[in-house]
Amino acid sequence: MAASEHSNARFSVGLTGGIGSGKTTVSDMFADRGAAVIDTDKIAHALTAPGGIAIPAIHAQFGEAFLTADGAMDRAKVREYVFAQPEAKARLEAILHPMIRIETERAAAEAEGAYLLFVVPLLVESGSWKQRVKRVLVVDCPESLQVQRVVRRSGLSEAQVYAIMGAQTTRTERLAAANDVIVNDDGTDALQPQVDRLHALYLSMSSARS
Known part of the structure; x- marks a missing residue:
């Protein structure tokens, strides 16, 4: 069975939220409860770390100046440049997205857990992710709190x-795309x-799907 077929056969949730909203905190809590968490940002970090499979293509496209001394992608420099x-x-x-998709599908095919929870920072912006998951979960907080945290x-x-x-995407657009919302403005206990x-x-x- 192909990875995409495997993941589509299982119940899946796409978790998203703006920068600083608390996606990692929330996804870790779901993992503690038995969800199989697949974090696309962590996959992207691995692809662009020293020895990552995206590094040769990034070097070819952008040059030595956009790599760190140890051979990773210089995220700060690249962020400033592409902005x-x-x-x-x-x-x-064009380099990263196909690789992230392949690695995400591989991780989904190998994942063990009650259901799949994909952490996708740009889920709403991507367009395709909403069709790939059964529910969209947004972690939300006031924008001023996002800025403070980051x-x-x-x-x-x-x-x-x-x-x-x-x-x-805007907070309003993100919330409009949500099936479920977690409000993260009052600490872990909340x-x-x-x-x-x-x-x-x-x-x-x-369980209803199985």
């Missing part, structure tokens, strides 16, 4: 964070009952 040049962004996506953890300036947010409720829902929907 300013849409054509360069398209070239980078500045605190990354060292980026507020202006840089707002620029990243501006390149993503997340627990929301995750418990949705995990129970996804288990029941997964």
